[in-house]
Amino acid sequence: MARCLSSSSSTSSHPCSSFNHSNNTKKQISIPKITLLSHYTNPTISHLISKQIHLKSSNGYPLNAVSLQNGSSPGNETVGESSFYSKPEKVEPTISITVVGASGDLAKKKIFPALFALFYEACLPKHFTIFGYARSKMSDEELRNMISRTLTCRIDKRENCGDKMDEFLQRCFYHAGQYTSEEDFLELHRKLKEKEIGRLPNRLFYLSIPPNIFVDVVRCASRRASSESGWTRVIVEKPFGRDSESSGELTRCLKQYLTEDQIFRIDHYLGKELVENLSVLRFSNLVFEPLWSRNCIRNVQLIFSEDFGTEGRGGYFDNYGIIRDIMQNHLLQILALFAMETPVTLEAEDIRNEKVKVLRSMRQLVLDDVIVGQYKGHTKGAKSYPAYIDDPTVPKDSLTPTFAAAALFIDNARWDGVPFLMKAGKALHTKRAEIRVQFRHVPGNLYKRNFGTDLDKATNELVLRVQPDEAIYLKINNKVPGLGMRLDRSDLNLLYKARYTKEIPDAYERLLLDAIEGERRLFIRSDELDAAWKLFTPVLTELEEKKIAPELYPYGSRGPIGAHYLAAKHNVRWGDLSGDDS
Ligand SMILES: NC(=O)C1=CN([C@@H]2O[C@H](COP(=O)(O)OP(=O)(O)OC[C@H]3O[C@@H](n4cnc5c(N)ncnc54)[C@H](OP(=O)(O)O)[C@@H]3O)[C@@H](O)[C@H]2O)C=CC1
Numbered sequence: 001m002a003r004c005l006s007s008s009s010s011t012s013s014h015p016c017s018s019f020n021h022s023n024n025t026k027k028q029i030s031i032p033k034i035t036l037l038s039h040y041t042n043p044t045i046s047h048l049i050s051k052q053i054h055l056k057s058s059n060g061y062p063l064n065a066v067s068l069q070n071g072s073s074p075g076n077e078t079v080g081e082s083s084f085y086s087k088p089e090k091v092e093p094t095i096s097i098t099v100v101g102a103s104g105d106l107a108k109k110k111i112f113p114a115l116f117a118l119f120y121e122a123c124l125p126k127h128f129t130i131f132g133y134a135r136s137k138m139s140d141e142e143l144r145n146m147i148s149r150t151l152t153c154r155i156d157k158r159e160n161c162g163d164k165m166d167e168f169l170q171r172c173f174y175h176a177g178q179y180t181s182e183e184d185f186l187e188l189h190r191k192l193k194e195k196e197i198g199r200l201p202n203r204l205f206y207l208s209i210p211p212n213i214f215v216d217v218v219r220c221a222s223r224r225a226s227s228e229s230g231w232t233r234v235i236v237e238k239p240f241g242r243d244s245e246s247s248g249e250l251t252r253c254l255k256q257y258l259t260e261d262q263i264f265r266i267d268h269y270l271g272k273e274l275v276e277n278l279s280v281l282r283f284s285n286l287v288f289e290p291l292w293s294r295n296c297i298r299n300v301q302l303i304f305s306e307d308f309g310t311e312g313r314g315g316y317f318d319n320y321g322i323i324r325d326i327m328q329n330h331l332l333q334i335l336a337l338f339a340m341e342t343p344v345t346l347e348a349e350d351i352r353n354e355k356v357k358v359l360r361s362m363r364q365l366v367l368d369d370v371i372v373g374q375y376k377g378h379t380k381g382a383k384s385y386p387a388y389i390d391d392p393t394v395p396k397d398s399l400t401p402t403f404a405a406a407a408l409f410i411d412n413a414r415w416d417g418v419p420f421l422m423k424a425g426k427a428l429h430t431k432r433a434e435i436r437v438q439f440r441h442v443p444g445n446l447y448k449r450n451f452g453t454d455l456d457k458a459t460n461e462l463v464l465r466v467q468p469d470e471a472i473y474l475k476i477n478n479k480v481p482g483l484g485m486r487l488d489r490s491d492l493n494l495l496y497k498a499r500y501t502k503e504i505p506d507a508y509e510r511l512l513l514d515a516i517e518g519e520r521r522l523f524i525r526s527d528e529l530d531a532a533w534k535l536f537t538p539v540l541t542e543l544e545e546k547k548i549a550p551e552l553y554p555y556g557s558r559g560p561i562g563a564h565y566l567a568a569k570h571n572v573r574w575g576d577l578s579g580d581d582s
């Protein structure tokens with residue numbers, strides 16, 4: 001896959017070299033010098049212009065008649081100069097990236113650092129501008145200070161970082177506005193245009209805002225600030241609704257203003273290195289794919305564990321809970337990638353088609369196969385840890401789960417009867433995300449009596465440690481060296497930091513770059529989203545209607561004991577997350 005652009009402004013040598021895509025926005029292109037009047041009413045002239053554009057398009061020029069056709073452009077704008085029959089002129093593309101909600105937590109923590117890292121790595125297009133948009137009053141300089149203060153990205157200790165940072169900050173601007181005001185977005189549009197003069201403008205909006213204002217922003221941005229002749233894309237952060245109905249409604253509303261192709265629903269777990277590697281592991285190694293079914297796999301575990309609580313995000317979290325926050329999206333996406341059939345190609349639609357098929361083959365999740373928990377306060381030595389309900393933004397009688405475990409099944413030929421166990425929790429003893437594949441027993445094992453330990457524990461297990469310390473390891477049985485025949489457990493271990501010197505990019509870097517490049521493979525399609533909500537909505541409704549009380553577990557513990565009963569019911573023992581098994 002082509003990654004990154006060469007940027008004249010970078011000094012780093014990076015493998016990224018080309019921006020060679022099938023999408024019309026990605027190469028330096030030529031467009032004829034014409035005036036594009038979006039409101040052109042004379043049918044003959046309009047027809048001529050359309051024909052001209054069509055002819056040019058089929059000869060390799062961009063299909064940039066959008067503003068003519070959709071009539072939604074903010075004004076009667078021109079591209080190039082008004083000389084209808086003059087020779088085509090090279091127009092280089094530029095991209096304007098607007099971070100909506102620029103004053104917020106995610107923007108500071110992830111989006112600006114990821115953009116800077118892409119710039120540092122020469123992965124951003126040669127011509128780009130970044131705009132922050134939010135209600136807070138800020139000058140360009142104040143935004144720049146905010147960005148440089150909060151840049152704690154993986155490269156900020158590298159050579160020339162300061163110089164590159166200055167260069168980057170000079171391309172960052174701020175516009176204060178309301179999220180519901182078309183006027184304010186029109187003002188933004190004018191500012192963007194000033195930076196885009198003489199270039200083919202492409203625009204990317206990143207909605208880093210609370211979900212209740214997604215649609216307002218999309219309405220304002222699409223009506224008043226979309227690109228007139230290049231593309232306009234919108235990255236939408238989760239949550240995409242809180243159940244089937246609200247998610248369907250959100251999709252319908254967004255589609256009033258955007259096509260599905262313009263919507264990039266982000267699930268940042270899909271941008272994690274190990275999750276990207278899952279398909280590579282499966283489909284490019286003959287040793288794994290033949291084992292990838294009920295014939296050899298006993299169970300699959302998808303585990304997310306954080307060693308801190310909601311910490312400032314209680315207000316958001318209490319309306320969602322851990323099932324919506326982690327399971328319905330991050331863990332289910334991993335499951336779909338893990339379990340899908342071989343896609344026809346690596347194209348986005350082929351992969352997403354296979355993921356939807358898996359999701360639609362899943363058995364309806366039932367309450368008996370779900371357990372929920374909530375962390376309570378805990379004192380350890382001199383240190384005391386708060387309960388979830390100690391968060392001032394959380395109601396004291398909240399039943400919102402901060403922990404959940406669930407057993408899911410895929411009713412297809414490959415996975416019939418194999419439990420897929422999910423476990424996700426906050427304020428646990430460790431921070432970790434893993435995919436654990438436990439294999440079946442070796443039938444008629446000749447060495448059974450040679451094991452020092454119980455054979456039941458001695459099946460093969462493949463672990464993909466998504467974070468921290470990315471690793472893939474396979475637990476095998478091995479002869480203890482020496483005379484005699486005694487077997488013990490050992491690991492074939494691929495620890496990334498031991499094998500690779502290159503730092504692993506943050507998931508947001510990968511996903512932002514993909515959105516810029518128009519690569520949709522790692523973004524969620526609306527039918528995937530629909531299938532994901534169908535799976536979880538009934539159980540979420542039941543939990544809430546029946547006011548099921550979560551099992552309390554101490555902050556920093558391994559979570560509720562109920563998770564072990566659930567696993568045992570399906571003949572599963574959770575893998576050891578203590579970290580000493582790799
Ligand atoms: N933070 C995180 O770690 C993660 C966040 N997300 C998602 O990303 C999005 C942004 O998250 P985050 O940055 O934490 O959100 P914030 O709560 O920090 O909100 C972002 C900005 O939106 C504006 N805002 C906040 N509340 C409201 C409101 N009620 N009405 C109108 N505007 C408001 C504020 O800007 P101003 O007042 O200046 O307009 C704020 O700076 C959300 O959808 C969230 O669910 C997803 C994964 C992780």
Ligand SMILES: O=C1O[C@H](COP(=O)(O)O)[C@@H](O)[C@H](O)[C@H]1O
Pocket residue numbers: 268306325
């Ligand atoms: O989406 C979310 O993810 C974070 C965890 O992300 P990670 O990349 O740090 O593992 C989680 O803390 C948050 O609650 C959730 O909304």
